[in-house]
Amino acid sequence: MSEVKTKPYNGYYLKPVPEDDFLLTKVGPGTPCGEYLRRYWQPFLLSSEVKDLPLATKLLGEELVVFRDKSERLGLLHKYCAHRGVSLEFGIPAEKGIKCCYHGWNFDIDGTILDTPAEPPNSRIKENFSQGAYPVKEENGLIFAYLGPPEYLPPFPHYDIWEHPAENKLLPIRINIPCNWLQIVENGSDPIHNAYLHAIVAGQQFSKAFKVLPQLDFPMTPLGFLSMATRKVGDYIFIRSSEIALPNVGHFPNGSNGISGESFALKPLATRWAVAVDDHHSSFIGFIHKNEYNESVMQISPDECGVDKFPFIGQTADRPYADRQREPGDFDALVSPGHIANRKIEHLGTTDRGVSLARRLIAKAIRAVEKGEIPELPRLNPNGFVNSFAHEIVIKAPDFPDNPEKLALFGRQAAMAFVELSDLSPIDREKKAEVIVRDILKNIMSN
Amino acid sequence: MKYINLNVNAPGAMAGSNLVIAGDWGYITGISPIDLEKPESSLPELVEAQTRKLLKNLDQILDYEKLNKSSVVSIRVNIINFDRLYDRVLPVIQDYFAPGKYPGISCNGVLANRRGAQVEMDLILYISN
Numbered sequence: 001m002s003e004v005k006t007k008p009y010n011g012y013y014l015k016p017v018p019e020d021d022f023l024l025t026k027v028g029p030g031t032p033c034g035e036y037l038r039r040y041w042q043p044f045l046l047s048s049e050v051k052d053l054p055l056a057t058k059l060l061g062e063e064l065v066v067f068r069d070k071s072e073r074l075g076l077l078h079k080y081c082a083h084r085g086v087s088l089e090f091g092i093p094a095e096k097g098i099k100c101c102y103h104g105w106n107f108d109i110d111g112t113i114l115d116t117p118a119e120p121p122n123s124r125i126k127e128n129f130s131q132g133a134y135p136v137k138e139e140n141g142l143i144f145a146y147l148g149p150p151e152y153l154p155p156f157p158h159y160d161i162w163e164h165p166a167e168n169k170l171l172p173i174r175i176n177i178p179c180n181w182l183q184i185v186e187n188g189s190d191p192i193h194n195a196y197l198h199a200i201v202a203g204q205q206f207s208k209a210f211k212v213l214p215q216l217d218f219p220m221t222p223l224g225f226l227s228m229a230t231r232k233v234g235d236y237i238f239i240r241s242s243e244i245a246l247p248n249v250g251h252f253p254n255g256s257n258g259i260s261g262e263s264f265a266l267k268p269l270a271t272r273w274a275v276a277v278d279d280h281h282s283s284f285i286g287f288i289h290k291n292e293y294n295e296s297v298m299q300i301s302p303d304e305c306g307v308d309k310f311p312f313i314g315q316t317a318d319r320p321y322a323d324r325q326r327e328p329g330d331f332d333a334l335v336s337p338g339h340i341a342n343r344k345i346e347h348l349g350t351t352d353r354g355v356s357l358a359r360r361l362i363a364k365a366i367r368a369v370e371k372g373e374i375p376e377l378p379r380l381n382p383n384g385f386v387n388s389f390a391h392e393i394v395i396k397a398p399d400f401p402d403n404p405e406k407l408a409l410f411g412r413q414a415a416m417a418f419v420e421l422s423d424l425s426p427i428d429r430e431k432k433a434e435v436i437v438r439d440i441l442k443n444i445m446s447n
Numbered sequence: 448m449k450y451i452n453l454n455v456n457a458p459g460a461m462a463g464s465n466l467v468i469a470g471d472w473g474y475i476t477g478i479s480p481i482d483l484e485k486p487e488s489s490l491p492e493l494v495e496a497q498t499r500k501l502l503k504n505l506d507q508i509l510d511y512e513k514l515n516k517s518s519v520v521s522i523r524v525n526i527i528n529f530d531r532l533y534d535r536v537l538p539v540i541q542d543y544f545a546p547g548k549y550p551g552i553s554c555n556g557v558l559a560n561r562r563g564a565q566v567e568m569d570l571i572l573y574i575s576n
Binding site: 303304307308309313314315316318319320321322323326327 | 489490492493494495531562563564565
């Protein structure tokens with residue numbers, strides 16, 4: 001059969017095999033992956049999307065309604081009224097909670113039935129059950145929900161880099177992507193695509209520095225790994241480390257650094273969650289970090305951030321099809337394999353180590369939840385923040401030897417400086433890491 | 448009748464003439480974000496940017512006939528994905544005109560525009576000499 005695989009015109013023998021990739025891709029209630037993802041706060045809408053009327057929405061395969069009551073409290077309830085199943089998207093927001101339009105049953109934001117006006121005054125029906133409800137939280141213009149067991153409510157993951165630098169402004173974004181959530185996670189775990197899709201093959205989307213083929217590495221962090229690329233670009237060594245944090249968070253440095261000066265920066269451009277709407281649809285949702293560092297290499301206009309907006313080419317479906325074919329972007333790479341990529345037809349190479357690692361870590365965590373264990377959660381530091389590790393290092397090293405192993409070694413050691421200093425604030429970590437990285441460079445150069 | 452065609456060497460930027468003048472009235476029909484000089488170039492990704500590009504094309508046509516935006520009497524805007532994009536297109540159009548001197552504007556949701564553009568417009572101008 002291996003002979004057949006390499007013969008010309010062998011399509012007949014290589015017909016795709018449909019695969020039901022159940023473990024990692026199915027997210028509905030009761031599925032192993034769905035149960036795992038439910039153990040984390042998940043953002044699902046921008047605050048600006050929920051106005052005066054209730055909004056029907058979907059998260060992890062569940063049909064839900066989100067609304068603001070007249071006391072400005074946000075509620076997230078099962079979509080269908082517990083009485084007779086009418087959708088609460090037609091409910092009327094009340095002073096407390098929402099009233100079903102059909103018979104006026106009034107549900108509080110926690111699902112408690114406050115009133116069943118059509119029932120006799122002495123009816124105790126409302127004491128017997130409630131409307132399904134989930135806790136929600138608004139943070140910097142995003143709405144988060146927790147759909148897991150109430151007894152396992154995790155701490156809210158407020159990342160340290162949201163406040164770094166002090167003037168950092170978070171611009172919420174949400175892009176509807178018609179594919180499974182795992183495809184988005186895998187894209188972030190695949191740093192070599194930044195060279196090909198974003199610089200060499202599809203067009204000059206990232207800076208020219210990305211045309212240089214890098215050394216790849218995937219060192220572990222407390223809740224995931226760095227998806228990193230180390231390049232020698234002219235007189236500089238350029239390390240770009242994205243962070244992949246389980247289950248579906250990513251922090252990504254910008255791709256526009258032209259490499260003309262040194263930097264040691266924990267200042268990613270984007271924080272994103274790959275949130276499963278259902279098995280076939282996802283939200284690429286999170287923040288763009290608008291600050292002096294990112295704006296020194298690219299323009300960030302609030303007009304270019306929001307629902308189905310992103311300040312970088314190729315992230316939405318909104319370009320003409322032919323333009324997308326001429327210069328494809330991430331959106332096209334994510335969606336074109338189909339709603340759920342058929343992983344049975346893949347042939348993974350050495351540069352796909354990050355993709356394999358992401359799958360292995362997620363599968364392991366899913367199995368742990370299946371066994372009744374609590375999965376690894378974002379840990380809060382003493383200041384109440386979750387440390388994050390995505391960074392960019394640009395350091396002058398004109399005499400660095402033309403030696404890929406040494407370059408990879410330097411990249412890994414330098415990146416780990418940012419991880420190992422995790423008890424420091426981002427600003428202190430940047431300062432301290434710079435000193436350590438310069439020492440590492442000296443050591444590697446002298447050996 | 449007068450038929451205005453800015454870039455005869457770049458056919459395809461618009462389906463017909465850039466501007467047709469009939470008496471005191473001018474008609475610009477099917478103007479889109481397609482570049483008038485290089486119609487083959489990519490369209491901007493976001494609908495706001497496409498609308499701004501379309502209005503730049505309008506400026507170019509008006510300049511050519513020494514007209515200005517105050518001669519625009521009405522606009523019909525054709526938008527794909529109307530529910531999603533209407534709120535994003537309208538403020539860009541309103542920004543283009545002087546406050547209090549908006550032309551009449553109607554917006555239609557359409558299945559598709561030429562070259563996959565998200566927005567296209569038809570305009571009527573009053574040309575007083």
